Amino acid sequence: MHINHNHPTIVTIEKVIDETPTVRTLVFSDEIMSTVLPGQFAMVWIPGVNELPMSIMISKEFGKAAFTVRKHGPASTGLFNIKVGEQIGIRGPYGNSFDIKEGKLLLVGGGTGLVPMMRLLTFVKPTDDVTLLIGAKSKDEVFFESLANGILENNTHKVIVSTDDGSYGEKGFVTDLVEKLVNDTHFDAVYVCGPEIMMYKTVQSANTKGIFVQASLERMMKCGVGICGSCCVGEDLVCRDGTIFDGHHLSQNKEFGRFHRNKAGILENY
Amino acid sequence: MEPNLATSIGPIQLDRPVMLASGILGISLDVFNRLYRSGAGAVVTKSLSTEPWDGYPNPTIFGVKGGGWINAVGLSNPGAPNFAKMIESNQDVPIVVSLVGSIPEDFEMMIKQFENCKVTAYELNLSCPHVAKVGLEVGDDPELVKKIVSTVKNSTNIPVIAKVGLGTTNYLNTIHTAIDSGIDAITAINTVRAIAIDVETTRPILSNKFGGLSGTPIKPIALRCVYEISSKYDIPIIGCGGISTWEDAVEFFLAGASAIQLGSAIGDNWVDVFDDINKGISQYMKRKNYSTIKDMVGLAHKS
Numbered sequence: 001m002h003i004n005h006n007h008p009t010i011v012t013i014e015k016v017i018d019e020t021p022t023v024r025t026l027v028f029s030d031e032i033m034s035t036v037l038p039g040q041f042a043m044v045w046i047p048g049v050n051e052l053p054m055s056i057m058i059s060k061e062f063g064k065a066a067f068t069v070r071k072h073g074p075a076s077t078g079l080f081n082i083k084v085g086e087q088i089g090i091r092g093p094y095g096n097s098f099d100i101k102e103g104k105l106l107l108v109g110g111g112t113g114l115v116p117m118m119r120l121l122t123f124v125k126p127t128d129d130v131t132l133l134i135g136a137k138s139k140d141e142v143f144f145e146s147l148a149n150g151i152l153e154n155n156t157h158k159v160i161v162s163t164d165d166g167s168y169g170e171k172g173f174v175t176d177l178v179e180k181l182v183n184d185t186h187f188d189a190v191y192v193c194g195p196e197i198m199m200y201k202t203v204q205s206a207n208t209k210g211i212f213v214q215a216s217l218e219r220m221m222k223c224g225v226g227i228c229g230s231c232c233v234g235e236d237l238v239c240r241d242g243t244i245f246d247g248h249h250l251s252q253n254k255e256f257g258r259f260h261r262n263k264a265g266i267l268e269n270y
Numbered sequence: 271m272e273p274n275l276a277t278s279i280g281p282i283q284l285d286r287p288v289m290l291a292s293g294i295l296g297i298s299l300d301v302f303n304r305l306y307r308s309g310a311g312a313v314v315t316k317s318l319s320t321e322p323w324d325g326y327p328n329p330t331i332f333g334v335k336g337g338g339w340i341n342a343v344g345l346s347n348p349g350a351p352n353f354a355k356m357i358e359s360n361q362d363v364p365i366v367v368s369l370v371g372s373i374p375e376d377f378e379m380m381i382k383q384f385e386n387c388k389v390t391a392y393e394l395n396l397s398c399p400h401v402a403k404v405g406l407e408v409g410d411d412p413e414l415v416k417k418i419v420s421t422v423k424n425s426t427n428i429p430v431i432a433k434v435g436l437g438t439t440n441y442l443n444t445i446h447t448a449i450d451s452g453i454d455a456i457t458a459i460n461t462v463r464a465i466a467i468d469v470e471t472t473r474p475i476l477s478n479k480f481g482g483l484s485g486t487p488i489k490p491i492a493l494r495c496v497y498e499i500s501s502k503y504d505i506p507i508i509g510c511g512g513i514s515t516w517e518d519a520v521e522f523f524l525a526g527a528s529a530i531q532l533g534s535a536i537g538d539n540w541v542d543v544f545d546d547i548n549k550g551i552s553q554y555m556k557r558k559n560y561s562t563i564k565d566m567v568g569l570a571h572k573s
Contacts (some may be wrong), residue, residue, distance in 0.1 A: 006333025006537070010470040043329075047471040051328035075328070087471055091332060223331040225537040227294055228343060229316070235300035240540060254300075264322035265297045266348045 005032070006225065008045045008089030013082050014064070019143035023112065024080050025057060025068040026088075033065035033090065037097030038120035039193075039216050039244045042067075043224045045089030049078030053221045053239070055115040055193075056093060058122055068115050094224045095243045098214055102128055103188030108178055108202050110135040110194025114144045116216050120191060121151045129156040131181065135174030135194060139167040175201035182209050189213070190247075196270055200257030203247040213247035219260060230261065273555035275548060277311070277563040279528045280454045280506040281429045282391050284364060286311030287529045287563050288519065288547050291510050292368040292393060292433065293317065293343065294533035299356055302363045309544030312364035314531065315353065317395040319369075319404075320376050322349040327477045332466075338485030338512070339534050340464050342400040342478035345370055350380035357387050364390040366431070372403045373414075374421035381425045389428055394418065396444065397435030397460035399482045406437040406463075412447045419451035431508065435460030436491070445499060455506040457531060458495045462488050485534035486512045493525050500526025500568055514538065516550020523563060524570040 003009070015027040033042060036056045044067060045051040052075040057066035071080035082088060098116070100123050107130065109117040114134060124130055130152055136142045141163075148159045161169030162177050170177060175198055182190070182205050192202040193216040206213035219231035219238045226240030234253040236242065250256045259267040277287045290313040295301050302313045325346025333339055347353065350369070357365060367389050371377050381392065396415060398405025408414050415432075422430050432448040434441050434456060445456055461482025466475050474480075492511025499507055509527030513519055514535035522530050535543045551563075560566050 004333045004335050004337075006339070007335050008329075008332060008468065008475060010468065043332075045329050045475070047468070047473055050477070051330075089468065089471075089475075222325075222328055222343060223341075223537065226540060227339070227533065227537045228331060228341075229295040229297040229301065230346075232295070232298050232301050235298075235304040237295070237301070261297070263324035264346055264348050265316070266322060266352055 005093070006091055008091050010087050010089050012087050013084055016082075016084055019068065020141050022141070023068060023070045023143055025066050026079070026082055027059050027064055027066040029064050030090065031063050033093065034059065034063050036065070036093040036119070038123055039097040039116045040093040040095050041243060042090045042092035042094065043221070044079060046075065046078040046082065047087065047089065050075035052076060052079070053224060055112070055216070056119070057115045058119050068112055070112050092224060094239055096241075098191055098244055101189035101212060104129045104186060106131050106133070106178070106181060106187045106190045108133045108135070108174060108190065108192040108194065108198070110174060110198045111141070113194030113216070116193050117191065118144060118147060118151070121148060124155060126154055131158045131160065133174050133177055134159065134161045135198065136161065136163050136168075138163050138165045142168055174198060175205070178202045179205045182206055182211060187211050192216070196257055196260070203250050207247045207251055214244050215247070215250060216243045217245060217256070218243070220263065230265070232261070271561065273552050273560060274562050275552060277529050278506075279508055282455065284311040284529060286548055287551070288544050289366070289508065289529055289531040290314055291531035291533035292395060294536060296368075297348070299360055302360070302365060305541060305544070306363045308541040309548045311529065312366050312390055314366040314393055315368050316347045317345050317368040317370035317398065318347050318350040318353050318380060319345065319371065320350060320379055322352065323347055329475055329477055332475055334466060334483070334485075334487070336487065338483055338487040339537060340466055340476065340481040340483050341461070342476045342481035344478060345398060345401050345404070350383045354383035354387055360388050366391045366393050368393045368395050368433070370395040370398060370404045371418070372408060374417045377418055377422050378425050381422065391429040391431055391454070392422065392426065393431040393433050393457060394422065395433050395460070397433055397437065399435060399437070399461055399463035400478055400480050406435060409434060409444050410437040410439045412443060415444055415447045416451045419448050419453050423452040429454040431455040431457050433457040433460055436462055441495065442498065442502060445503060445505070449503060449505055453505070455508060456499060457508040457510055458499055459488070459492045459511050462491065484512065486514060488512045489518060493521055496522055496527050497525040497570065501571060514543065516547045516554060519547050519551055520554055520566065523566040524568070526568040526571065528563065528567050
């Protein structure tokens with residue numbers, strides 16, 4: 001039978017990995033979700049709680065995928081608290097994906113913004129020289145460092161962690177590191193996903209140097225398919241036109257880095 | 271000669287007959303401009319209330335396995351005052367402002383907000399199937415419909431459309447009352463009250479349990495309604511419900527609609543759907559030697 005990917009498919013959580021005290025990865029079997037492109041997302045239904053958009057995380061096991069969630073609001077906390085054997089609904093995959101360039105690549109991920117970066121790492125070519133920047137508040141909140149090093153073991157690569165408080169890796173904001181790196185070294189492409197201000201600054205740094213850059217935006221979503229309009233940023237719909245946008249396009253957008261919409265659709269400052 | 275896609279819905283003149291239906295994407299002027307450039311003849315806003323509404327928690331929309339969508343967004347909107355400010359700079363786009371309320375005074379207050387805006391028409395949402403005290407609860411109450419339509423007509427010179435749906439009373443009675451109270455046109459129909467239950471978790475999928483069914487499954491029902499209204503009343507009609515191709519659009523013209531609205535089709539075909547339908551209508555008209563939309567309106571009643 002034809003599967004309607006806009007209807008929730010129920011999957012059972014098979015494994016829960018504690019990444020940090022506030023971040024967990026939930027692994028499930030789903031062939032379609034296991035082969036999505038880097039940057040694509042699913043709408044995830046936590047029965048009785050809520051539904052939210054989640055970037056689709058890789059799994060080491062064939063035919064499996066995962067969601068990596070930080071507990072924050074009621075919906076993400078509901079997902080965080082799902083246990084092995086419990087069920088969630090997923091629909092999608094939705095959205096576009098990163099344009100995969102070759103050569104010297106800079107990937108920048110903040111918090112769960114690392115999820116699309118992990119999938120992107122599985123798409124790099126053996127000849128690519130990859131630098132991954134991991135931004136976190138503090139040592140407790142660093143995750144995916146060894147996972148990234150493992151995926152990149154056959155590449156020339158660097159994984160650099162920076163923490164806001166300096167408790168691990170370099171001290172300071174990851175965006176300062178981006179600024180320094182793009183000024184010192186030539187990169188063929190920059191990819192970023194994380195808090196909006198982090199993406200805004202990264203895009204600015206790359207645009208100034210004329211480097212190809214793409215960011216994966218996040219907004220409140222309801223439908224995931226471009227009907228409800230909740231996720232609009234200027235004239236773009238994040239769910240349908242994105243979530244990946246080119247730096248050049250973003251530099252023309254009046255709302256990127258400045259505003260997001262609340263549940264009623266009113267613009268609010270970041 | 272190239273067929274002319276311009277159409278009149280009573281006093282409302284549009285360059286193209288395919289409109290964006292209310293509730294869909296209608297939240298920012300930038301998006302309205304984009305939809306207009308994509309071929310929409312007019313855009314209908316989300317239904318606005320006197321104050322901002324958050325709507326229901328997710329899940330609020332999903333695809334039905336057999337086709338179509340069920341939604342209970344819960345009329346989330348920034349409220350008429352905020353929205354009016356947002357569209358004050360509008361120059362180019364024909365905007366139809368959709369309003370929802372429970373008493374005549376709500377509508378009076380909201381219309382005042384738009385005094386400095388370029389508004390093509392107001393559409394009164396008398397038929398939302400999933401929010402209490404407004405929508406269908408209003409549409410099902412003839413006395414209230416009469417009061418609201420009369421009040422709105424007295425508050426503005428801009429054309430006023432009533433959007434009707436299938437509630438607990440005969441929708442034709444609602445239309446009768448609206449016409450008697452001076453309405454300029456009718457949009458038919460809204461989504462149809464529906465529910466879906468997940469068999470694995472044994473619970474309704476929507477947080478609100480009930481929602482409105484839209485998309486291709488409701489098209490024949492919507493078409494039936496347009497045909498019925500057109501047979502019974504001399505009132506301009508905008509057809510709405512499950513339209514996704516030029517053939518669907520033409521069917522509605524033949525049944526008696528002077529223009530059509532679509533929404534769910536955007537979920538499948540994205541914003542290209544407007545131009546695709548415009549082109550298809552144009553080619554059909556050429557082939558059939560119709561020079562205007564009007565040549566087609568209601569033809570099915572004559573054959």
